Amino acid sequence: MSATPKVVVSDVKAALAAALGADAVTTAPDALDAYTADTYWPALAADAAGTPLARPEIVVRPRTEDHVASVLATADEHRTPVVPWGGGSGTQGGALPIHGGIVLDLRSLDRILEIDDTSMTVTAQAGVNGRRLEQELNARGLMLPHYPASVEWATVGGYVAARGSGVLSTRYGKIEDLVLNLRVATPATGLIETVSVPRHAVGPELTQLFVGSEGAFGVITAATLQLVPLPAERRFAAVAFPSVNAGIHAIRRALQAGHRPSVVRMYDEDATRLAFAPVVGEDLSGVYTVLAFEGDSEAVEVEERRTLERALEAGGQVLDPALGERWWDRRYDFYHPPHQPELPAIWGTLDVVATYSRVEAVYEALRTAVREAYADTGLELRMHFSHWYPWGTMIYGRFVVPDGGPDALALHDRIWEDGMTAALEAGGVMNDHHGVGLKLGPYMRRQHGGALDAMRQIKAALDPNNVMNPGKMGL
Ligand SMILES: Cc1cc2nc3c(=O)[nH]c(=O)nc-3n(C[C@H](O)[C@H](O)[C@H](O)COP(=O)(O)OP(=O)(O)OC[C@H]3O[C@@H](n4cnc5c(N)ncnc54)[C@H](O)[C@@H]3O)c2cc1C
Numbered sequence: 001m002s003a004t005p006k007v008v009v010s011d012v013k014a015a016l017a018a019a020l021g022a023d024a025v026t027t028a029p030d031a032l033d034a035y036t037a038d039t040y041w042p043a044l045a046a047d048a049a050g051t052p053l054a055r056p057e058i059v060v061r062p063r064t065e066d067h068v069a070s071v072l073a074t075a076d077e078h079r080t081p082v083v084p085w086g087g088g089s090g091t092q093g094g095a096l097p098i099h100g101g102i103v104l105d106l107r108s109l110d111r112i113l114e115i116d117d118t119s120m121t122v123t124a125q126a127g128v129n130g131r132r133l134e135q136e137l138n139a140r141g142l143m144l145p146h147y148p149a150s151v152e153w154a155t156v157g158g159y160v161a162a163r164g165s166g167v168l169s170t171r172y173g174k175i176e177d178l179v180l181n182l183r184v185a186t187p188a189t190g191l192i193e194t195v196s197v198p199r200h201a202v203g204p205e206l207t208q209l210f211v212g213s214e215g216a217f218g219v220i221t222a223a224t225l226q227l228v229p230l231p232a233e234r235r236f237a238a239v240a241f242p243s244v245n246a247g248i249h250a251i252r253r254a255l256q257a258g259h260r261p262s263v264v265r266m267y268d269e270d271a272t273r274l275a276f277a278p279v280v281g282e283d284l285s286g287v288y289t290v291l292a293f294e295g296d297s298e299a300v301e302v303e304e305r306r307t308l309e310r311a312l313e314a315g316g317q318v319l320d321p322a323l324g325e326r327w328w329d330r331r332y333d334f335y336h337p338p339h340q341p342e343l344p345a346i347w348g349t350l351d352v353v354a355t356y357s358r359v360e361a362v363y364e365a366l367r368t369a370v371r372e373a374y375a376d377t378g379l380e381l382r383m384h385f386s387h388w389y390p391w392g393t394m395i396y397g398r399f400v401v402p403d404g405g406p407d408a409l410a411l412h413d414r415i416w417e418d419g420m421t422a423a424l425e426a427g428g429v430m431n432d433h434h435g436v437g438l439k440l441g442p443y444m445r446r447q448h449g450g451a452l453d454a455m456r457q458i459k460a461a462l463d464p465n466n467v468m469n470p471g472k473m474g475l
Contacts, residue, residue, distance in 0.1 A: 009057045012078045012102070016060055019070040024061050024108075031059050035085060035103045040093035040439060041348055042409055048343050054096040056083070056103035063108050065125070065221035069185040072219065075102055075467045076187040083469050084215035086127065086158030089150040091349065092437025094162065094214045098471050106157055109221060112136060120227040121180060126157025126220050142227045145172035145262075148433075149335050157220045163212030165433035167331065170255075170388040171262035171294070174433060176211045178226045184210050186218030186462040196224070209458070214435055215469035217462045231294035234262070235304060236324030239316040241287040244268050245360055248385070248393065250314035251289075252356050254307040255390050261307055263292035264388050265327070268363075270371070271382035275398070279333050280326050289316075290324045346404040346412050350397035350419045351434050358427035359385075359393055366397050369422035374415060378402045387432055394432035420446075436473045444474025 009027070016025045026032075036052035037043035046053045062068045075082040081101030088095055097103050109127035115137070116122070122144065124133060130151040137143050147166035148154055154164070160182065165174040172178070181194045194207040210217060241247035247266045254261070266289040267276045277284040289311075293304045308318055333339055341347045350370065354362045363383065371381040379401045387394045397419070404411055420430050420443050430440055430447050445452050452474065459468075459475050 008078060008080065012074060012080050013058055015074045015078065016058065016071060016102075019074060020060065020062060020067050024063060024067065026059050026061075027057065032056050035059065035088070035095075035097060035105075038088045038090045038093060038095045040091060040096065040437065041346060041412060043093055043096055045343060045346075045404075045408060045412075053093070054098045055100065056097040057100045058102045059105055060102055061105050061108045065109065065183060065185070065191060068104065068106075068109070068219050068221050069191040071102065071104055072185050072187045072467070073190070076465055079465055080467060081470050082467055084157065084161065084219050086155035086161065087129065087150070087153035089153040090158065090162055090435060090437060092162075092435050092439040094435055094437030094469070094472055096438065098438065101467075104219065106155065106219070106221075109157075113222065115140065115142070115227075117142075120229070121224050122227055123222060123224040124156045125222045126155060126160075128156045130154045130156070130159065137227060138230060141230050143230050144178070144225055145228050146175055146178055146225075149332060156223050156225070160211050160220050160223050161214050162435035163433060164435075165387050167265075167386075168262040168292075168294075170264050171260040172228065174387070175225075176208060179207055179211055180224040180226060182207050182210055182220055182224075183222040184218045184220050187467060188462050188464060189218075191221065212435065214437065214473055216459055216473050216475050218468060231262075233297045233300050234292055234294040235300050236263075236321045236328060237291040237293070237304060237308060238319040238321060238323040238327075239289045239291065239308070239311045240319060241266070241289060241311070241317075242315045244287055244363065244385075246314040246316065247287050247289055247311075248356065248359060250310045250316060251307075251385075251388055251393070253314075254310045255388055257306065257310075259303045259307050261291045261303065262294045263290060263328075264386070265290045266385040268383045270380065271384045271398075274380055275334060275339070275382045275384070276327070279330050279339055280323060282323075288319075288323075290327045292324065292328065341400045341402075344403050344405075344408065346399075346401040346408055346415075348399055348412065348416065349434065350399065350416075350423065351394065351432050352397065352423040352428040352430060353387075353392060353394040353432040354426075354428040355392040359395065362423055362426040362428035363395055365422040365426035365428075366395065366419060369418045370397070370399055370415060373418060374399075374401070377411065379415070395428075438472060441472060441474035 037047045081099040083097045106127040109125040113123040272288045383397045
């Protein structure tokens with residue numbers, strides 16, 4: 001699909017201004033320039049080189065959920081691409097308007113509509129900022145237990161659309177476990193609302209159809225999410241394991257016995273040395289793991305004791321819990337200079353999930369295909385395991401090449417190709433919580449096989465003219 005011609009842009013702009021009011025629609029160059037990159041490395045590199053990967057032709061800032069439906073109707077009528085934009089913190093290029101058209105900036109849909117203290121739920125519009133929501137909930141003794149490292153920038157809609165996860169996910173689940181229902185606008189249906197609770201038998205669960213749909217099926221305008229009380233106690237522990245495999249064994253046993261630490265972050269030897277040690281300010285080597293336990297004090301004590309027993313049985317050494325506390329206090333430092341790389345470096349996160357019977361093979365496959373194969377570029381691969389389930393865990397494989405050189409983009413793409421191929425062939429699933437976007441679109445067929453066709457049919461039914469975020473998710 002090519003960018004819409006100028007004459008159509010002016011028609012579309014006029015139609016949008018008539019529906020939403022002129023102040024909700026802009027084509028001012030400065031405004032358009034703000035949507036050329038999310039945090040996808042190729043987009044950041046292209047911006048820095050002065051050749052952006054994408055630029056919208058119109059930016060719309062809807063103030064009501066009905067406005068969103070009107071924008072989709074107009075876009076559909078004029079066959080104009082429309083790309084939802086939450087906080088723009090996505091790492092996969094999902095929010096980039098690669099075919100021009102409309103960027104729908106949802107941050108003005110910023111009302112917290114209801115906090116139900118009895119059911120412990122919140123209903124918030126899609127554009128509500130993660131940090132603001134947390135502050136308002138905390139003031140009432142509650143929290144949304146979804147704390148991505150991007151909480152300052154990301155929005156409620158972006159959490160849901162990218163099927164994200166937070167630092168406390170091992171206890172409370174990913175965003176899909178916290179969503180009760182959604183309001184969504186699609187070109188085919190206008191504004192619809194899914195069933196109010198996630199456990200029912202009134203047909204298939206449509207809420208989950210839109211969780212992870214990354215703006216390709218429609219626009220999430222509001223979400224009702226499960227809350228929990230602020231924990232009476234959050235206690236930290238730190239363990240050094242003799243190997244990654246020993247650590248996986250210990251944590252698997254604890255989880256399968258029913259224990260639910262809120263944080264389990266296990267750094268492999270490279271990640272301990274290159275990422276964990278600099279942030280906590282110590283010279284460390286080994287497989288360092290931070291754990292947290294939270295809730296009612298008595299339960300915390302039992303969970304901590306039983307989990308640490310498993311760690312000791314696996315040969316782990318229990319360390320001063322102050323190390324865990326320091327990690328918690330500094331956990332956002334990983335994403336800021338000097339710990340966050342900057343151009344001309346290349347970086348990316350190979351975020352892979354696998355069952356316990358396969359995860360060690362996936363881990364080794366990534367080390368061979370990325371760490372060893374690209375050692376001559378100076379690449380460093382720091383892998384940690386941070387979102388754990390009773391059946392498996394995710395590998396957060398952060399690679400950094402100090403200087404990409406003149407062919408940086410080609411090198412970036414080769415690393416991804418080799419990493420994804422290795423992970424998929426070893427039985428991994430190519431993403432746990434960052435989503436697909438542009439980056440992983442080419443691998444969707446390999447990931448889903450024939451099921452990708454079912455996804456395409458669903459998109460065609462909801463978005464028959466392919467105006468919703470076209471070119472993403474391999475659809
Ligand atoms: C430093 C850093 C740390 C991060 N840490 C984490 C982490 O711990 N956990 C995690 O899960 N992710 C993390 N991310 C990735 C990212 O922040 C998440 O994917 C986040 O959920 C995206 O939210 P957003 O509002 O910024 O969405 P955007 O980046 O604006 O959009 C993401 C995708 O969702 C679509 N979209 C946005 N809003 C809507 C909507 N209302 N309806 C339909 N589609 C929509 C967009 O079109 C795009 O395809 C991190 C990113 C950075 C830069």
